[in-house]
Amino acid sequence: MRLARRPVGDVGPDDWEHVTEAAAAPGAGRFAGRTRYISLDPAMRGWLDDRPSYLPPVGIGEVMRAASIVEVTESDHPDFQVGDLVTGAFGVQERVVSDGRGALKIDPAAASPSTYLGALGMPGLTAYFGLLDVGALKDGDTVVVSGAAGAVGSMVGQIAKAKGCRVIGIAGGAEKCALLTGELGFDAAIDYRTENVRKALRTHAPDGIDVYFDNVGGDVLDAALANLARHARVVICGAISQYNTTTGVQGPANYLALLVARARMEGFVIFDYAPRFTEAAREIGGWIAAGRIKVLEHVVKGTVDDFPATLQMLFRGENTGKLVLELD
Template identity: 65%
Template sequence: MDATNHQIRLAARPTGEPVPSDWAHTEEPVPTPEDGQILVRVTHLSLDPAMRAWLDDRPSYIPPVGLNEVMRALAGGEVVESKNPGFAVGDHVTGVFGVQEYAISDGRGVQKVDPSAVPMTTYLSALGMTGMTAYFGLFDVGALKDGETVLISGAAGAVGSMVGQLAKIKGCRVIGIAGGAEKCATLTDELGFDAAVDYKVDGWSRGLREAAPDGVDVFFDNVGGEVLDAGLRRLARGARVVICGAISQYNSGQPYGPKNYLSLLVNRARMEGFVVFDFANRYAEAGAEIAGWLRAGKLHSKEHVVTGSVGDFPATLPKLFRGENLGKLVLQIGKD
């Protein structure tokens, strides 16, 4: 194929929030697939808070992105060349294709999807890792029971907005913590949350007490720091605290640990972290149930789509850490 593949590579490990100089914009010829491989034209990039953790050279659940490597990213795209009998030209797929316009794959970890059923963005959101994270974090790690009270931090983000809706499907009272009046209104008016607390308002912890006077049974935390501390003060007896992420801490260098952890002792509660990849053998099960709820109108995939080019990735990623996204952040590469 006579074309250029534009890429974003990691040029330097960030200190704090990534800045433009941490990235290199590179070009190379579009690769030609060998036997058993496919060539994918990337149309949608998934932007996730976990990306920031992948940039640090420290032990984690997945190796860091190496210097001068194409930035790791889940993505969606279209097969434009195939030498793999499992895929045909024109198939739409998702996989870890990276921040580039074209990607070579041997098909492992690649899923075929149908954009005529739901938009490609939904396969990176409710029907992708976002949905899997919400599903297994709430139902397996959080051990949710029907009718319980659930508190979610980062509730207007990709995972948080899903968790709240899943809890409502199970008949739970759902309280979200989010930043700003617009996000809080979206949670209650559009997504069906019972209450939303704006952490940007002075004295917001008082609003949290009023929203959950009897405590919460499940606290699904995506934020960490002071928000985690506030949630720990609202635990009911036997509560489960799910540590999904800590977006307030990713750029801090030295994470802020919880001060109110003794609430776990007092309330006979537990706090547990998880990584969604540990549930990979059950993705099909969760996907089928989530798809059913989407078709029934019980669940909505909230997505924040930015249209641009691969070169817009460095400027788009920080939206996550500044709280500028409402729902799942996706970078659409041109017009699909």
């Protein structure tokens, strides 16, 4: 699946081109494989814009960048054997040839393969380092997370609970909110579609928010800023409400609350934490094994042709947990 043109606003079917080419033999020092699972992430929208960011944009005509799980079908690489399951940034394609750089073997006995794209992959690691390192989580903190039923948000809330904090999730719809408090152990959930988020935060966090982990931006970010505790940390992970804007990003009008609350707002890029990924994945894996963290996945079965429509589910809030495309 190649990028055909740069989308303006919402990504549509005409922004992509499905090109069929003969699968190549791997060649010396390489392996070939077939894609089993493709990760769909809000950050993908940013990669489609031609502007400087933490990664170069996907070029027109290039295979769409994506993390995936690949099963090795042929190998001339000493570290990868036929049948191995491997994760890496292999892109949105059915067949893959790789020299192994950036590829990591996964253990399907330890967790189901798609978990390595979610709770044990970038979303889980993003939640872990964003909350603990950037957010500098402390005992007794009140944590609020937006996009709380998403891949990152559901992990943020559960990690904060595992660390003994009080957690309030913001999500869209009664079903997601019920899931947060009923299944994932959140202390409270706020439905931004039907509730006044600012007032609801005042109710659920009367002493203010110590850590606000933002995945959405826009009005929800402003509502959180209006409810900060002193020395609060606002973690800027993403802004899914703003990614498809054609009228300019809505800046947080309440940013001067940072002054009154002596608070900080900080961004981060997960790749900077690569040296500590193994350590973090081990701790997350322990929580999963102990039943303290539930893996929340939304698996769509289909082909790479389903990638464009599946991607749009993210921006309509139609997924609950990590959105994955499982190839037939």
